[in-house]
Amino acid sequence: MQDEEKTRTELIPAAEGGWVLRLPRLRIVIMDGPDRGMELGPQRALVRVGSAPECDVPLTDPTVSRHHCDLTITEGLVRVTDHRSSNGTFVDSARVHDVEVPPGTLLRVGQTTLRLTTSDDRLDVPLSSSESFGALIGKSVKMREVFSVLERVAPTEATVLVEGESGTGKELAAEGIHAASPRADEPFVVFDCGAVARELVESALFGHVKGAFTGAVSEATGVFEEADGGTLFLDEIGELPLDLQPKLLRALEKREVRRVGTSKSRTIDVRIVAATNRSLEAEVNAGRFRGDLYYRLAVVKVALPPLRSRPEDIPFLTQHFLRLLARPGAAPPALSDRVVEVLCSRPWPGNVRELRNAVERALSIAGPEAFAKSQTTAKPEPDEGEVELTLPYHVARDRVLEAFERRYVDAALKRSGGNVSAAAREAGVSRKLIQRASRRHGISPKSEE
Numbered sequence: 001m002q003d004e005e006k007t008r009t010e011l012i013p014a015a016e017g018g019w020v021l022r023l024p025r026l027r028i029v030i031m032d033g034p035d036r037g038m039e040l041g042p043q044r045a046l047v048r049v050g051s052a053p054e055c056d057v058p059l060t061d062p063t064v065s066r067h068h069c070d071l072t073i074t075e076g077l078v079r080v081t082d083h084r085s086s087n088g089t090f091v092d093s094a095r096v097h098d099v100e101v102p103p104g105t106l107l108r109v110g111q112t113t114l115r116l117t118t119s120d121d122r123l124d125v126p127l128s129s130s131e132s133f134g135a136l137i138g139k140s141v142k143m144r145e146v147f148s149v150l151e152r153v154a155p156t157e158a159t160v161l162v163e164g165e166s167g168t169g170k171e172l173a174a175e176g177i178h179a180a181s182p183r184a185d186e187p188f189v190v191f192d193c194g195a196v197a198r199e200l201v202e203s204a205l206f207g208h209v210k211g212a213f214t215g216a217v218s219e220a221t222g223v224f225e226e227a228d229g230g231t232l233f234l235d236e237i238g239e240l241p242l243d244l245q246p247k248l249l250r251a252l253e254k255r256e257v258r259r260v261g262t263s264k265s266r267t268i269d270v271r272i273v274a275a276t277n278r279s280l281e282a283e284v285n286a287g288r289f290r291g292d293l294y295y296r297l298a299v300v301k302v303a304l305p306p307l308r309s310r311p312e313d314i315p316f317l318t319q320h321f322l323r324l325l326a327r328p329g330a331a332p333p334a335l336s337d338r339v340v341e342v343l344c345s346r347p348w349p350g351n352v353r354e355l356r357n358a359v360e361r362a363l364s365i366a367g368p369e370a371f372a373k374s375q376t377t378a379k380p381e382p383d384e385g386e387v388e389l390t391l392p393y394h395v396a397r398d399r400v401l402e403a404f405e406r407r408y409v410d411a412a413l414k415r416s417g418g419n420v421s422a423a424a425r426e427a428g429v430s431r432k433l434i435q436r437a438s439r440r441h442g443i444s445p446k447s448e449e
Helices: 143-155 170-179 198-207 242-254 280-283 291-297 311-325 337-345 353-367 393-415 420-427 431-441
Strands: 010-013 021-030 046-050 068-075 079-081 089-091 095-097 098-101 106-107 113-126 159-162 188-192 231-235 256-258 265-267 271-276 300-303
Touching: 010 079, 021 068, 021 143, 021 231, 046 311, 068 113, 079 089, 113 143, 113 431, 143 170, 143 300, 170 188, 170 231, 198 242, 198 256, 198 353, 242 256, 242 291, 280 291, 311 337, 353 393, 393 431, 420 431
Parallel strands: 159 271, 159 300, 188 231, 231 271
Antiparallel strands: 010 021, 021 113, 046 068, 068 079, 079 098, 089 095, 089 106, 106 113, 256 265
8 A cells, every 4th residue: 555645636836826736646567468567657647558659658569559548646546547448448357447546556458467556756737826718717626727738828839639528618718729829810710520511521621612513603712711820620520520531631731721623722821729529549549530630639638627527616607607697787696505505416417508508597487596595495406316216217217307397387487477378488388388287286377378
């Protein structure tokens, strides 16, 4: 067992002001396999393991995938994230995908066994002193770490790959990078790689000449030319068809594009920020994404954390949305302890976008008083984390849905003054649904119209 001192994560003041996150540094010993006896102490908080030479732990084992797994130090533990590797990542005999293990654990990748330990020296990760970057906001250590990276990379010309689940704010990060860059006065163009029909993607990216294909009745510019001098945000880059990836790579490396239907190239000057909600390392392993394009895009890689991993930001974000959505001149309510408790207990699979929508919906149905301190004694909502395992699945589910329907319809009718039609319009449902639910739950509306 290692000393607790070696595995502790600390938050300390930085000499130049602000804060630094001081982490243990991983020490990796190859216990078995073709590289047996090798020891590494990568100088990074995120350690990449794989057979690709660019990895922090490059292995010669042919059964190891190019991007096999990532290792990250957390509070006294090592987080192991497998990138859908061909032969798997194992702790003892169990195949793992995303798990936290204590230092000293033996990890098997392919035919190689690694011992994960920590060294005596430490890694210092700078944290931003700001609670925002552009429209991204957050007080948590995780977000301040993200802000610090974005603040440093924004003034450069480096290509940035922003990773994160849907709703974490990837486009906001891209907008913030552009706004804080020397290109801020030039165009910021967004292209969603998954929102354009496959046969039109090349034209949308690079443009086309008249007659290039059926329906090309005139010449058209692509998003690369539209963004000339500025920043091009390639959203959901993992959706880009494999056969178009070499053409994108060529455009990035040569700084020129060729419209569909012509052999003439045009020089372009754009900065690329790409985003994905997938693991591109896993896509490379699966042969669905080119490794050379991945490395060209991931010059700087920024991972936006899901909301469930930073619950301390939820009250801060909720107050921000209340201020944003408040009626002109109206002061936003203070959050009650019960509201904070309920909000922080939820998993928020849709992340910050889902939280904003929930705040807006509650304001429109129940008003600001739903969040206010006067509501601390209100009847609590059921905890979404608790389930009645003594009941069959369908019975337990129906009880939760029934309770939700009763509360929702009751709140909608109160807000509309008992007017069924108005409540239905606000809820976006039919009058019959409100009527049936009212009768079923014994709620008496004051009027139908």
